[in-house]
Amino acid sequence: MFRINNNELKILQKYKTFLMNLDNSLENIPRKDIYFKDRIKNISLDVLKDILLCSYDFILDRLLLKKYISEKNLYKLTTELVEINKMVKIIMKVNLFDLLLIYETEVKKNVRNKKKILDFEKHKIVYLVDIKNVLENNLYNGGRYYIFLVFEPKVRLIMAQGIYDKIINHYITRYILIPKLEKYLNNRNCATRKGMGTSYAIKLLKNDIESFKKYNKFYFFKLDISKYFYSLDHGVIISIIKQDLNQNELNLVKIILDSTNKEYINKKIEYLENEYNVILSKYEYGKGVAIGNLSSQFLAILYLSKLQHYITNNLHIKFINYMDDYILIHNSKEYLKDSLELIENKINNEYKLKLNNKKTIISNSNQGISFLGFTYKVKNKKTIIKLSSNTKKNVRKGIKRANYLYKNNIIKFNQYFSSIECFKNNYIFANKDKVKHSIDRYNG
Numbered sequence: 001m002f003r004i005n006n007n008e009l010k011i012l013q014k015y016k017t018f019l020m021n022l023d024n025s026l027e028n029i030p031r032k033d034i035y036f037k038d039r040i041k042n043i044s045l046d047v048l049k050d051i052l053l054c055s056y057d058f059i060l061d062r063l064l065l066k067k068y069i070s071e072k073n074l075y076k077l078t079t080e081l082v083e084i085n086k087m088v089k090i091i092m093k094v095n096l097f098d099l100l101l102i103y104e105t106e107v108k109k110n111v112r113n114k115k116k117i118l119d120f121e122k123h124k125i126v127y128l129v130d131i132k133n134v135l136e137n138n139l140y141n142g143g144r145y146y147i148f149l150v151f152e153p154k155v156r157l158i159m160a161q162g163i164y165d166k167i168i169n170h171y172i173t174r175y176i177l178i179p180k181l182e183k184y185l186n187n188r189n190c191a192t193r194k195g196m197g198t199s200y201a202i203k204l205l206k207n208d209i210e211s212f213k214k215y216n217k218f219y220f221f222k223l224d225i226s227k228y229f230y231s232l233d234h235g236v237i238i239s240i241i242k243q244d245l246n247q248n249e250l251n252l253v254k255i256i257l258d259s260t261n262k263e264y265i266n267k268k269i270e271y272l273e274n275e276y277n278v279i280l281s282k283y284e285y286g287k288g289v290a291i292g293n294l295s296s297q298f299l300a301i302l303y304l305s306k307l308q309h310y311i312t313n314n315l316h317i318k319f320i321n322y323m324d325d326y327i328l329i330h331n332s333k334e335y336l337k338d339s340l341e342l343i344e345n346k347i348n349n350e351y352k353l354k355l356n357n358k359k360t361i362i363s364n365s366n367q368g369i370s371f372l373g374f375t376y377k378v379k380n381k382k383t384i385i386k387l388s389s390n391t392k393k394n395v396r397k398g399i400k401r402a403n404y405l406y407k408n409n410i411i412k413f414n415q416y417f418s419s420i421e422c423f424k425n426n427y428i429f430a431n432k433d434k435v436k437h438s439i440d441r442y443n444g
Contacts, residue, residue, distance in 0.1 A: 120163045134168075142259045145160060181302055184305045201322045206383065222370075223340075223355065224324065260283045260290055261283065265283055311328065333362060365378040368384075373390070374388060
């Protein structure tokens with residue numbers, strides 16, 4: 001029978017002391033060897049993590065009986081484990097190589113201002129180390145946004161961050177929010193998720209339509225939420241995520257959410273309204289997420305995850321969701337109408353949102369429904385999928401722009417070819433021959 005002695009109880013404390021001494025020794029390593037320094041620290045922390053896991057899994061699970069360990073030693077051990085666990089949560093929180101990967105693969109390629117990239121590259125390692133320290137020590141206060149408008153496919157307000165803050169936002173989303181919260185998402189929630197997207201959503205809708213063809217007529221319920229990104233309630237978001245995040249992680253999310261409550265944001269919105277003669281949505285205190293942040297996209301698809309499970313498990317209705325757009329399908333119009341009342345009540349009261357009554361409609365399979373740039377209808381048991389008029393316009397504009405950029409040597413051939421192929425892939429769900437002909441004609 002295994003017995004533990006007092007010397008073995010001291011392992012955790014000794015390693016903790018070693019780690020602290022190692023950290024002090026590594027301070028003398030030159031800045032140019034920062035990768036080497038960080039690698040040593042990470043390996044040491046991995047060993048500590050293994051010790052910690054072994055301690056919890058073996059000692060506490062197997063040796064809690066008094067005949068194996070005394071009350072005094074048990075108390076000493078558990079106290080030590082708690083202290084080390086607290087330390088691990090802080091110092092193991094951020095890996096420098098994860099930050100570097102985010103910058104190189106996600107942030108760098110999406111920054112159009114090359115001067116900003118060059119300026120960041122000059123001191124890249126220093127910036128990344130600083131980000132690491134800021135996150136580990138809970139020192140992040142949020143950054144300022146560059147606010148502007150995009151006009152295609154419709155007028156939208158975009159809030160873009162600088163490279164430094166964008167890396168932080170991506171890290172929080174990729175390494176905290178997604179790993180801990182993606183488990184709550186329904187497999188019919190298609191936006192901004194790996195392996196999904198518009199193509200996946202369209203395929204789901206096509207498959208659902210095929211399964212309902214056994215009925216002479218069935219019905220589409222299109223649900224649209226008014227001013228979705230601007231209306232997400234910060235209190236509701238916190239209530240959804242707080243049980244899965246530790247306090248430091250929760251503080252980071254709160255800082256990101258509160259960034260939309262800055263006074264200068266609505267002042268900038270008013271300025272853009274006057275400049276472009278448009279009406280824009282404004283941010284209310286305690287509401288809204290910044291359109292342009294990766295974290296905003298994830299929180300937006302997470303926000304109604306419980307409602308989606310309610311639609312599937314309680315109402316037994318098939319749905320496809322892409323951000324704030326929902327398509328529900330059922331063979332009974334009356335049942336959909338009754339379900340609408342239940343869904344709207346939850347949206348209003350539990351999630352503090354409102355439906356867009358103009359865009360929330362019920363139509364039959366013969367009339368069809370529009371979703372993600374296509375119209376879908378069933379006639380004589382045949383599924384007809386066509387490009388919407390707006391989609392056709394966007395295809396034409398996009399190809400003309402790609403042609404202009406290539407002819408003026410602004411983009412290279414591989415970029416040009418990739419753009420054209422992207423249009424083909426996006427619109428291939430409709431009549432293939434017609435779409436190919438249209439694209440080739442626009443590109444001629």
